[in-house]
Amino acid sequence: MSVTGPAGFVAAGGVAGIKPGGTPDLAIVATADGRPVPAAGVFTSNLAPAAPVIVSREHLAASGGLAAGIVLTSGNANAANGAAGREAAELLCALAAEELGAAAEHVLVCQTGLIGVPFPIDVAAASIGRVASTRGPDESDAAAAAHAILTTDTVAKQALVEGPGFCVGAMAKGAAMLAPNMATMLAVLTTDAQVGPGELSAALLAAIGPSFNSLSVDGCTSTNDTVLVLASGLAGRPRPGAFEEALGEACASLAAQMAEDAEGATKVVRIVVRGAASDADAHRAARKVGESQLVKCSFNGEDPYWGRVLSELGTAGIALDPDQVRISYGGVAVCEGGTAALHDEEAVRVHMAGRHIEVLCELGLGSGSGAILTTDLGYGYIDENRTTS
């Protein structure tokens, strides 16, 4: 059911003509009655944010954390389009608001696709009413929305997490430009739990740390990253902690789905660092290893070349005593005390040949721990990204 699973939400997805070829490219997620409800968002830290990021931030600030709906488009990021881009994003909100019976400042906007290409607002404006009028509360409506936000993704990404007496629905897109401080991605979460804007914002910030912010496909942080959550309140107050847990689970599910569908990836790799001087050090080290072109090439070649992992730990900007480092692939220690360890080579070979690889780096310095989800680097990523045509 994803975003229409929680009571009080509707969704729609359809073809606006932004993408060539008649592929779905416009989605709506909204409250069923057009009523503004508590909402929260986290946006890219990029200093060249896309127009929809600027506009959604402004709307959330102006409304004090209330929203009735979200309009999402794919195929054009509406980034680096100057004042015309911002006007286009505002117009999308205004037109969607009209359809929903809401105020424009109660509509948020997410866009994804190519940067620096003027957004075809006329095309989108002409279609928004038609797509919005098909909105409904069914599983197929949510699926249509989840499908319409995809770019280079190969599958739709949805999640539904049941809490005690409420649920959290979610959808996302994201396959590359995935990196620090939020993967390049759009995600929309809905819930029928009764949660105020402040609580919602705090819960969202806590949820993205171990999920989206622990995912890095290529170390690039996009201009458009956005995660939004809307709470209808129809299921009443959740038990303390239950909502935060369910929201975290939904975000983790979406992040894992994005790693599985990462552009051209043949491996999904979890880099875990333990025994660091602090959690921050551990997270930083895991990211340095997980974003290393050389380490990622090794995963592609199924080569447990731990020397590159150790080298990255040495340049991660963290406290390190190389003589204390232990590195394991799939639970088999290949490096102990900073040097090669005799080990079961066949067990490591079998582990590396699988789709999921686990690298554990134990630093022996303290109790800090952290993890990053990443992928291999192979021909597929290059094929996807060498040209935009």
Added chain:
Amino acid sequence: MSVTGPAGFVAAGGVAGIKPGGTPDLAIVATADGRPVPAAGVFTSNLAPAAPVIVSREHLAASGGLAAGIVLTSGNANAANGAAGREAAELLCALAAEELGAAAEHVLVCQTGLIGVPFPIDVAAASIGRVASTRGPDESDAAAAAHAILTTDTVAKQALVEGPGFCVGAMAKGAAMLAPNMATMLAVLTTDAQVGPGELSAALLAAIGPSFNSLSVDGCTSTNDTVLVLASGLAGRPRPGAFEEALGEACASLAAQMAEDAEGATKVVRIVVRGAASDADAHRAARKVGESQLVKCSFNGEDPYWGRVLSELGTAGIALDPDQVRISYGGVAVCEGGTAALHDEEAVRVHMAGRHIEVLCELGLGSGSGAILTTDLGYGYIDENRTTS
């Protein structure tokens, strides 16, 4: 002539048997008479440095900046080998010292190759006398040394810069693991200028900034990076500033040669940032753009996708006003005021189709400038790095 060009130096290169297949893998660069002369070095900032880095640092410190020779090996980095690795590096110095008639602490050592593989010291020890005995002052001797330090390089890298009354000779290796705070590389420079250890050290630090430290192939800083310079003094005192200039030119030549021979690269790209709030900001931004997987894939595909460049500028951690940004490829502005600019598309297409690409980012904020030399990311890099076998 490279390293034997300056008066007072000899060199040798030969087969020690460290690499399989009888490829040259051991080199010597030394003073002709075994006399210690002023020497300086810059080493990797990696916190897991290889044994030769540890030993060379210690020797330079103990000798107060004097050295009679350098022994270099390729095929095994002697990194992550613990105490055994450090003993092996010390033994290489001691054996070379014996051949040169010098003290062990007056010999420095550089090694490059695979990390975490025990170094075959017996093999190297048995060969060092034979290789060292072939040392001589000829062009062919310098070429043999330059050849014996290569790993995945396809060509030897040498330079000879003539100053007024003196000269600087140089050789280097480096094709990948090239990145911040010195590319993964070894470089040896010699000069007959009369320069003391302190001056030599200062000149070397100044020379590596715009050369090796402005080169990034893959953002990985190795465990073994080393640049060493020896000054025989036989040509007398240089004119003020002349030596610094010649040394800088030699380093720049080697850095450019490394970029030209970067693993699997089809393009050599110069990213220039101007108008930044400071030189540090400009350099940081150029590096962020130059190390971006997505941007590098675009170079491979000859796609002037400036949106990715703008996005990387936005996440470089520098002051940025996207509305002021101007981006040019090969002198043709494709983005003005942060948005797409009408331009001569054919001129840009022709520029991107060439081997050398120039990207200029003008930020419009101040007078800070900086540049990075980088490459594209394509199949070739992955082929070289997916497995070590």
